[in-house]
Amino acid sequence: MTVSSDDGGESDRLAPVIPLFGGGARPVRQPAEAPVRSRDETPRSAIRENDESRDGRAERDASQRWHTTWTRDSARGPGGGGSSDAPVALHPAATRERDRDASTAGDDDVRGRAERMLLRKLRTRSLSIREARAALRDADVDGDVAEQIIEAFEQNGYLDDARLAEQLLDGALGRKAQGATAIAQTLARRGLDRDVIDIAMASLPDDEAERAGEFARQRARGMSGLDRDVALRRLHGQLARRGFSGPVALDAARRALDEASD
The missing domain is CATH 1.10.10 (Arc Repressor Mutant, subunit A)
Known part of the structure; x- marks a missing residue:
């Protein structure tokens, strides 16, 4: 109801409306905008949480960049699950280095x-x-x-081929009583170079006839019961197989048989 000044009222004024059932639409409140705070106004706990979150992301990024030569994610599947014992997939560069080592x-x-x-x-x-x-x-x-x-x-x-040649010469001139031909064949059979053989042969003493005679006298003592021609043929063959040349071997065999018959 409106009361006007014409009706004796003091002024035109609307009476308050009182809801009968306590309902009615409530005014919609607009959300207040959060005030923008500077870092100095931000609580310390919130700053610490933000810093820790940022540091954690940096560590994860650095870890992913660091392990450039291997990854377990491919072994665990797209979701990153699976057993932790899954084989490691090596980067090609790491594989080459491992194979080279x-x-x-x-x-x-x-x-x-x-x-x-x-x-x-x-x-x-x-x-x-x-x-x-x-x-x-x-x-x-x-x-x-x-x-x-x-x-x-x-x-x-x-x-040392040169030292080996000297050793072979000592044996040939000593207990084996070999001639120059057999010595040269022995050196060649042992795989010595031609130059080494030539140097070794040049160092041989010029006493082949004496060595042939000494060997023939030792063998002639056991041929006293044989015919001379048979004994000469056998003794000459032994001297020839020892590497003594033909004329030297024949002369040594004859002298040794003559001495053994006296």
């Missing part, structure tokens, strides 16, 4: 076995360089590795 270790192991094998043979008798190379070849040692071993053994004095 394994190959180097394998080569070192092969070389070690080859060196020990060669040392065992050298404890039994001296070897020429050619004989040592043949032994390594028979053991299926790679050519490059074999040459490295040969070079190392030469530098350490385990292989």
